[in-house]
Amino acid sequence: MVIKINEYSDVPIYMQIRNQIVMGISSGELKPNEQLPTVRALALDIGINTMTVSKSYQILKSEGYILTDRKNGARVRPEIKQSGELSEENKNELKRIISEAKISGIDKTSFKKYIDEYWS
């Protein structure tokens, strides 16, 4: 899986990495138990500090998306807990996005097309 950093984004690098790995898991590109690159390898690959990658992995671990152990490095957690609902933060973000969409003149049907497009 290729991680791409957008240097123009205000999203911190560690969060961009975290987000892309989550999206990789979600899309199935990253399979359960699949090995992630080592902190060192990924940092070298992207050209950033190992501390930054380490932070991404720590967050992913604390969120329950990956498992880490000293021996084998990091891998995708085979059975990620499914809460069955959006986090409070994601609810708020979704509300904000919908508000901005409405002001932008997007109707509900058009908005749901974005969902269909991004879901697949």
Add this chain to the structure above:
Amino acid sequence: MVIKINEYSDVPIYMQIRNQIVMGISSGELKPNEQLPTVRALALDIGINTMTVSKSYQILKSEGYILTDRKNGARVRPEIKQSGELSEENKNELKRIISEAKISGIDKTSFKKYIDEYWS
């Protein structure tokens, strides 16, 4: 309109204010041309510095959501330009939320129920 700040949030205060005013405009709670509280009044009300509120207003102004003049204070811009599509940032955020929703075990139908709920 009541603005509530979550002091534990990672979202900066000026952005929380900005977001809530945008949501107020979107929901219709804030009408076109409606006066917003003065920078001083809102700062006093929330218990923060005037500079912070001022920053929120300047962002809202630069985004085309409000007008400010020194005589009348700030008010909702009557004709907000409609781009007709999501910003790139909102697209990315929406993709991220959808990814997390899928991992959380939410199916597309359930996800769209959130849209229906928040849209009204």
Add this chain to the structure above:
Amino acid sequence: MVIKINEYSDVPIYMQIRNQIVMGISSGELKPNEQLPTVRALALDIGINTMTVSKSYQILKSEGYILTDRKNGARVRPEIKQSGELSEENKNELKRIISEAKISGIDKTSFKKYIDEYWS
């Protein structure tokens, strides 16, 4: 001559009025010795404070564009002094605009077309 205020502009109202009268003189729409509306009439017409119009007239007078007397109100000065060169402020503004034009990918020929268009 019709004065139009742009409420979305950051240019102060008194300066918008001043600028439009200067442009009216420059274009010939306002003739030498032509009477300007009274402060009161113009303020009423635009729907602003008389103090604001008064400030515009004072600036125009101090710049040598108009004459005022208590009896006849304000009129276009018949012989405006011609320095034959740009003011320092206008030089700086022109430099800034040219700089931004160049970065925007406008070449000198295209830029001069703006001059031709606005000069006539």
Add this chain to the structure above:
Amino acid sequence: MVIKINEYSDVPIYMQIRNQIVMGISSGELKPNEQLPTVRALALDIGINTMTVSKSYQILKSEGYILTDRKNGARVRPEIKQSGELSEENKNELKRIISEAKISGIDKTSFKKYIDEYWS
């Protein structure tokens, strides 16, 4: 690159800084990817507050002229988007300057000499 502030100017300090950096980029004095001084260094150098410099950088960033990150500081954006035309504000300013030039007795040929002088 040397930034010089005119403390008597009506142009706010943060805007003077912004303008001079834009002019530096336009003239080539500031190269693509060239590091700008840190907020602290520039503030100390000019003798103003860091917040003021920070505001300049944020404007430059929002306008797409520079990049900032907390690791490397600010630098000139390598590929600045080219709109190919003047902004509405610059159009209006140019009209105003031309009007004043005409009243000052400058003819079109002389005015274009300013363009030639400032363009190079």
Add this chain to the structure above:
DNA sequence: GTGGTCTAGACCACG
């Protein structure tokens, strides 16, 4: 009375 600018100083997130 309003928003806009600026200061001196502090603390924080990021890397």
Add this chain to the structure above:
DNA sequence: GTGGTCTAGACCACG
């Protein structure tokens, strides 16, 4: 070490 956020307080321009 860097930029980002926030405060308390001051003064100014505009209307």
